[in-house]
Amino acid sequence: MARASIKKVVIPVAGLGTRSLPFTKVVPKELVPILNTPTIHFIVEEVVAAGIEQVVFVTSSGKTALEDYFDVNQALVRTLRERGKEELAECVEKTNKLCEVISVRQKEPLGLGHAVLCAAPVIGSEAFAVALGDEIFPPWDANTPKGPLATLSEQAGTQSASVIGVMQVPREQTSSYGIVDVGKAEVGSAPVLVKSTVEKPKPESAPSEYAIVGRYVFGPEILDCLKAVKPGVGGEIQLTDAMSALASKGRLYASAVQGCRYDTGSLLGYVKAQIDAALRDPSLAGPLKDYLRTLR
Numbered sequence: 001m002a003r004a005s006i007k008k009v010v011i012p013v014a015g016l017g018t019r020s021l022p023f024t025k026v027v028p029k030e031l032v033p034i035l036n037t038p039t040i041h042f043i044v045e046e047v048v049a050a051g052i053e054q055v056v057f058v059t060s061s062g063k064t065a066l067e068d069y070f071d072v073n074q075a076l077v078r079t080l081r082e083r084g085k086e087e088l089a090e091c092v093e094k095t096n097k098l099c100e101v102i103s104v105r106q107k108e109p110l111g112l113g114h115a116v117l118c119a120a121p122v123i124g125s126e127a128f129a130v131a132l133g134d135e136i137f138p139p140w141d142a143n144t145p146k147g148p149l150a151t152l153s154e155q156a157g158t159q160s161a162s163v164i165g166v167m168q169v170p171r172e173q174t175s176s177y178g179i180v181d182v183g184k185a186e187v188g189s190a191p192v193l194v195k196s197t198v199e200k201p202k203p204e205s206a207p208s209e210y211a212i213v214g215r216y217v218f219g220p221e222i223l224d225c226l227k228a229v230k231p232g233v234g235g236e237i238q239l240t241d242a243m244s245a246l247a248s249k250g251r252l253y254a255s256a257v258q259g260c261r262y263d264t265g266s267l268l269g270y271v272k273a274q275i276d277a278a279l280r281d282p283s284l285a286g287p288l289k290d291y292l293r294t295l296r
């Protein structure tokens with residue numbers, strides 16, 4: 001499972017986006033912009049930086065705007081060129097040249113594990129990546145310009161096993177995440193063998209404070225684990241339960257993700273991403289700081 005062998009990423013985008021209603025009534029949450037760049041654009045750039053060429057959207061009705069975003073829009077490009085707006089035309093064209101998009105439908109909201117399983121006919125027997133659409137790792141940190149998927153793909157190749165990204169969270173937050181059991185090990189940037197995984201445990205029963213973030217590189221055997229999984233927390237087919245089965249075979253590693261992470265599905269995470277992006281933009285940083293200083 002060398003790095004170059006990861007050709008596809010599965011991005012589940014069929015969810016209702018309940019945390020972001022009413023906005024998500026009409027617009028997929030993955031299109032919420034940070035300044036003028038949709039969150040999904042950041043994710044696809046991270047995917048491309050990892051050498052992955054094909055994006056498999058697991059989608060549902062009402063999500064076609066996502067596919068359109070990565071498609072050609074000749075009329076818009078032509079109009080921009082006619083008006084001498086070459087730079088904008090190139091900016092628009094860049095979006096449809098980023099990656100190849102394949103869409104599959106998730107017809108029932110049966111959970112993240114079920115969403116990944118919906119992509120099985122496209123994945124076949126290859127190793128693949130999974131990226132969740134409401135977490136972004138923008139290339140703002142000079143030490144980690146490529147984002148977690150590039151590192152995880154490399155590590156999965158070296159280990160010949162699945163590797164998932166984790167980060168340490170305060171114990172009171174474990175019930176918001178999948179949590180890994182790594183025994184007494186500390187998880188740093190090198191992969192550590194995972195004993196089991198549990199979805200959203202209460203702080204008192206969490207096996208560690210290492211939370212699974214939305215970046216995974218799996219061997220194809222995860223699909224067999226998913227097929228065998230029974231509905232878990234919330235009656236859903238949990239990816240975390242399938243990962244636990246993989247871990248029990250000694251086939252799952254975790255490594256700590258580096259760089260800035262934003263949970264854009266939460267309002268605070270979204271606002272933080274906006275402010276950080278604006279403070280990094282040379283045309284906005286000065287006026288924004290001036291404005292912030294006027295607030296109390």
Ligand code: G1P
Pocket residue numbers: 112132135176177178179199200211212213214240
């Ligand atoms: C999902 C996963 C969970 C993971 C989390 C990361 O949960 O089920 O294991 O830790 O994403 O954000 P969700 O946030 O969709 O409830």
